[in-house]
Amino acid sequence: MAGRNEAEQRASRQPITRRLIVRDPPKFDLETYIGNYTGRTRFDRLYLIGCSSAYLSIEALKAAIVEAKKGRDVGRYVRAVETLHGAAPGDPDATLDAKWIETTSKKVAADTERMEAELKGYKHNLIKESIRMGNEGLGQHYHEIGDLQQSFKAYSRMRDYCTSSRHISDMSLRLILVSIEQRNWMAVQSNVLKARGGQFKQEDDAELLSKLTASMGLAQMASGNYRSAAESFIRIEPSLGNTFKQVLTANDVAVYGGLCALASVDRHELQTKVLDNSKFRTFLELEPHIRRAITFFCASKYSQCLEILEAYKADYLLDLHLQKHVQPIYSQVRSKSIIQFLSPFGSVSFDRMAKAFRTDERSLEDELVGMIKQGYLQARIDAQNKLLVAKQTDPRQSVYEDTLEMVKRYERAARLKLMRMNIILAGLEVKSLKAAAATGLNSNTNNHLPPGSAISSTTAAGGSLPPPDTARMGSITGSMGSSIFNTERSESGGGGGGGSEIVPSHAGSNAGAANDTSASAGAGAGVGDGAAGGEGQSVNVVEEGGGGASL
Numbered sequence: 001m002a003g004r005n006e007a008e009q010r011a012s013r014q015p016i017t018r019r020l021i022v023r024d025p026p027k028f029d030l031e032t033y034i035g036n037y038t039g040r041t042r043f044d045r046l047y048l049i050g051c052s053s054a055y056l057s058i059e060a061l062k063a064a065i066v067e068a069k070k071g072r073d074v075g076r077y078v079r080a081v082e083t084l085h086g087a088a089p090g091d092p093d094a095t096l097d098a099k100w101i102e103t104t105s106k107k108v109a110a111d112t113e114r115m116e117a118e119l120k121g122y123k124h125n126l127i128k129e130s131i132r133m134g135n136e137g138l139g140q141h142y143h144e145i146g147d148l149q150q151s152f153k154a155y156s157r158m159r160d161y162c163t164s165s166r167h168i169s170d171m172s173l174r175l176i177l178v179s180i181e182q183r184n185w186m187a188v189q190s191n192v193l194k195a196r197g198g199q200f201k202q203e204d205d206a207e208l209l210s211k212l213t214a215s216m217g218l219a220q221m222a223s224g225n226y227r228s229a230a231e232s233f234i235r236i237e238p239s240l241g242n243t244f245k246q247v248l249t250a251n252d253v254a255v256y257g258g259l260c261a262l263a264s265v266d267r268h269e270l271q272t273k274v275l276d277n278s279k280f281r282t283f284l285e286l287e288p289h290i291r292r293a294i295t296f297f298c299a300s301k302y303s304q305c306l307e308i309l310e311a312y313k314a315d316y317l318l319d320l321h322l323q324k325h326v327q328p329i330y331s332q333v334r335s336k337s338i339i340q341f342l343s344p345f346g347s348v349s350f351d352r353m354a355k356a357f358r359t360d361e362r363s364l365e366d367e368l369v370g371m372i373k374q375g376y377l378q379a380r381i382d383a384q385n386k387l388l389v390a391k392q393t394d395p396r397q398s399v400y401e402d403t404l405e406m407v408k409r410y411e412r413a414a415r416l417k418l419m420r421m422n423i424i425l426a427g428l429e430v431k432s433l434k435a436a437a438a439t440g441l442n443s444n445t446n447n448h449l450p451p452g453s454a455i456s457s458t459t460a461a462g463g464s465l466p467p468p469d470t471a472r473m474g475s476i477t478g479s480m481g482s483s484i485f486n487t488e489r490s491e492s493g494g495g496g497g498g499g500s501e502i503v504p505s506h507a508g509s510n511a512g513a514a515n516d517t518s519a520s521a522g523a524g525a526g527v528g529d530g531a532a533g534g535e536g537q538s539v540n541v542v543e544e545g546g547g548g549a550s551l
Contacts, residue, residue: 195212
């Protein structure tokens with residue numbers, strides 16, 4: 001009874017999600033469909049169909065119970081029986097087999113204890129290959145009993161004991177399988193990238209890379225990145241075949257890749273990258289209705305394309321990886337069809353569009369309003385005349401706006417370059433904040449500088465100047481022209497300490513004065529604690545525009 005209680009607790013920890021109910025009968029035969037898969041995905045797919053299909057619910061749940069009893073995951077068996085009991089309380093299979101639960105739970109506990117003891121012995125002997133195989137066996141054991149978290153940890157511990165690229169690829173593939181079942185798509189992408197970085201034998205390269213690409217496509221589709229998913233599925237080599245049946249089949253590659261491409265790729269790319277792709281054509285031949293739908297879309301026969309997709313919608317809603325994405329994919333395909341249909345026209349009547357897409361005008365109007373609000377369609381609705389009118393844009397005005405924006409960007413870049421050139425010519429040095437802190441610069445000096453930079457000055461002898469007490473900033477005057485720095489070097493003759501100073505300029509105009517350097521005598525009131533008789537340096541900042549701006 002202890003084993004039964006443990007199994008029921010494990011089943012109760014499973015996340016409770018609201019299932020989508022599909023009332024239309026699917027086009028596939030359940031036994032033939034599930035025969036294409038192996039491993040734990042068989043139960044997952046049967047259980048999803050049993051929870052979602054009103055037509056195949058009882059049959060799929062009973063098959064899921066039989067599949068669960070073939071393995072050692074007691075929690076799955078309990079969950080399937082409870083679901084069947086809710087759907088058909090009087091069914092003989094809707095009762096828990098307490099004897100099987102107790103026997104299986106005891107065997108699982110004994111195997112777990114034995115394998116953990118063996119792994120401890122391997123670690124004591126410090127044999128790397130034995131430790132790697134012990135972690136691999138323990139991870140596989142946890143995976144079979146449904147403890148995915150412990151399985152992932154055991155497989156991850158193999159990394160320190162892998163001695164060849166083949167070991168790394170096997171470990172990454174096992175981690176990917178566990179992550180797919182956990183729906184941990186970030187871990188899937190991470191392990192795919194790690195596995196791709198290894199070196200493999202040529203005979204194993206194509207098959208392994210196809211599995212990795214298929215896993216990456218699933219992760220990208222799960223995250224809603226349909227274009228990247230389509231590119232991944234299209235790149236899969238035909239050699240994949242049915243070697244990845246514990247996750248997906250070649251038919252699934254055709255369906256996933258075709259639907260993602262329809263939702264995210266334009267007509268030209270659909271023709272060149274999908275229909276004319278010799279590799280992906282091998283998969284499309286397994287699902288001819290997907291190939292026909294893509295062909296109709298490329299030929300601007302949108303109603304026929306949408307009819308094919310609608311006919312197979314029930315099948316896709318019962319797919320383990322596709323169910324949550326059917327509605328957004330179908331919406332994107334329909335939106336693309338409407339946009340492509342409207343592109344040659346300035347205005348189209350609702351009646352013509354309703355006939356083209358085989359719907360009523362009221363539903364079509366609501367759909368168009370939604371597309372306009374979301375920004376997918378640049379048009380307006382004439383409710384009185386029942387017309388959809390495309391917005392007219394002036395191409396000349398767009399060119400003017402783009403040109404003015406480009407001129408502003410160029411002018412700003414030129415001013416910044418001139419400013420940097422003059423700072424360098426003035427003997428100033430641009431440092432990072434860390435370097436400025438190391439030399440003891442006062443933070444008040446850098447209040448008007450760009451983030452992450454500071455200005456310091458060096459003496460003629462090459463030594464750093466003492467930190468300034470204050471910084472007097474100059475007003476900016478002048479007319480049209482570039483930023484101009486007027487630097488003056490002065491010899492200090494007396495008690496004024498030599499130093500570096502930024503001197504304000506009060507000239508009324510600067511008619512082209514640029515880098516005017518002159519020697520002058522006098523005691524420069526330097527900022528800092530320079531020695532008497534030292535050489536001072538000042539910089540006059542003159543820039544276009546009125547006063548008030550600071551360097």
